[in-house]
Amino acid sequence: MKKVLVLAEARDGQLRNVSLEALAAASTLADGGEVTAAVFGSNAAELAATLGQHGASTVYTADHSALAQYTPDAYTQALVQLIELANPDAVVLGHTAIGRDVAPRVAARLGYGLVSDVTSLEAGEVFVRPIYAGKAIQQRKFVDGKTFVTIRPNNIAIGAADASKTATVVPVELEIKDLRSIVKEVVRKTSGKVDLSEAKVIISGGRGVKSAEGFNTLNELADVLGAAVGASRGACDADYCDYSMQIGQTGKVVTPDLYIACGISGAIQHLAGMSSSKVIVAINKDPEAPIFQVADYGIVGDLFEVVPLLTAEFKKVLV
Missing domain, CATH: 3.40.50.1220 (TPP-binding domain)
Known part of the structure; x- marks a missing residue:
């Protein structure tokens, strides 16, 4: 049994589907152990109920002005502190722009292993991922040590929500300093329809x-x-x-x-x-x-x- 931490992502105040997929993957990876989650932003506490209904026993929330929009420095510092607090055996994120950027940064800093773009998990903690532009499928397994895993969206089925389940919400005070970049304005070029x-x-x-x-x-x-x-x-x-x-x-x-x-x-x-x-x-x-x-x-x-x-x-x- 393992303790697994999921970094959940929200967009426009709503959890992204891939975060719920990451929770499903974390449940498989935990193998009966504890699944926890972390979410950043001003409305983090409001998302805890949904994370709890999908399997997170504890949700760490961080409301910090530096985390309102993603920046590599701020998220790296925040995630490192959360991992030191929660001490998980594995960390699961979506293979999104944020996940692809922050996972290798934190994994390298903490000495964790990393397997990215996972499309399925098999028995015995075997991670399956496409390589060579999808021409081949690779199976990877970590023999020892702590790991980071990023999940490709739309590949792992989301578990059914259980309204009877609730998560313990743990607000976390984080120290974020010496930022080399900040986001002053976000200009969206997408159509505003489906992601x-x-x-x-x-x-x-x-x-x-x-x-x-x-x-x-x-x-x-x-x-x-x-x-x-x-x-x-x-x-x-x-x-x-x-x-x-x-x-x-x-x-x-x-x-x-x-x-x-x-x-x-x-x-x-x-x-x-x-x-x-x-x-x-x-x-x-x-x-x-x-x-x-x-x-x-x-x-x-x-x-x-x-x-x-x-x-x-x-x-x-x-x-």
């Missing part, structure tokens, strides 16, 4: 969309399905959309339940970011496009004819 990294359905466009206006067709389908809209690097390079929408080796890695690729040829760099999607639908005029080799369903046709038809049919069923 790409946690979306269950993604409609993605490539160079075949032809223009920024061409994405309107994809947005209409996304609105019906409650989906996020993504793009290939080619579409971003062509100024059809912002780089915050880019999916691929140099963009976001996503694993939705449904990925609809519209006008995307399927370059290996793009496949590295979405090939783990549970169901892939490809729409392309070129029947020889590489995207069809990874697609579960392929439609050979003009996306500007096919996508509106799909939108109309989904409206009949869902609206």
Whole structure:
């Protein structure tokens, strides 16, 4: 049995789904031991109830002005102090922008091991993760020592909430000093719709969309399905959309339940970011496009004819 600490992330006052997935992973890793959680920010205490219902027995909360927005220095100092207080055998985070940044910093500082981008946990603490842009699967196991683990979003099932469970809330006073950077303003370039990294359905466009206006067709389908809209690097390079929408080796890695690729040829760099999607639908005029080799369903046709038809049919069923 182990004691496992989860660093939960919140966005706009709401817990991110990947934090609940991290709790599920922590429960498996603890193997009957204690699962605890930590959350930063002014409304940290308000999130403790949800964390408790999903398995955290204790929730450490830190309300500090330096933690209102993520900065590497502040979060590193805060997490180091929390780990020294809680003394966990393992720390689990989401494989998000924050998790990817802070986990190796703290692991190196404390001498912990680190396994990142984990997609599943097997018996005996075997961590499974894709490598070489998804071409191979690696299994890793730590023989000894304390560990950091980051979990890829949308891969580990969230446990059912138990309203009868409550967590003990422990407010923590942290000393954060000598910051080299502070966040004075946050300017969001995303659409404000569904977060790409946690979306269950993604409609993605490539160079075949032809223009920024061409994405309107994809947005209409996304609105019906409650989906996020993504793009290939080619579409971003062509100024059809912002780089915050880019999916691929140099963009976001996503694993939705449904990925609809519209006008995307399927370059290996793009496949590295979405090939783990549970169901892939490809729409392309070129029947020889590489995207069809990874697609579960392929439609050979003009996306500007096919996508509106799909939108109309989904409206009949869902609206």
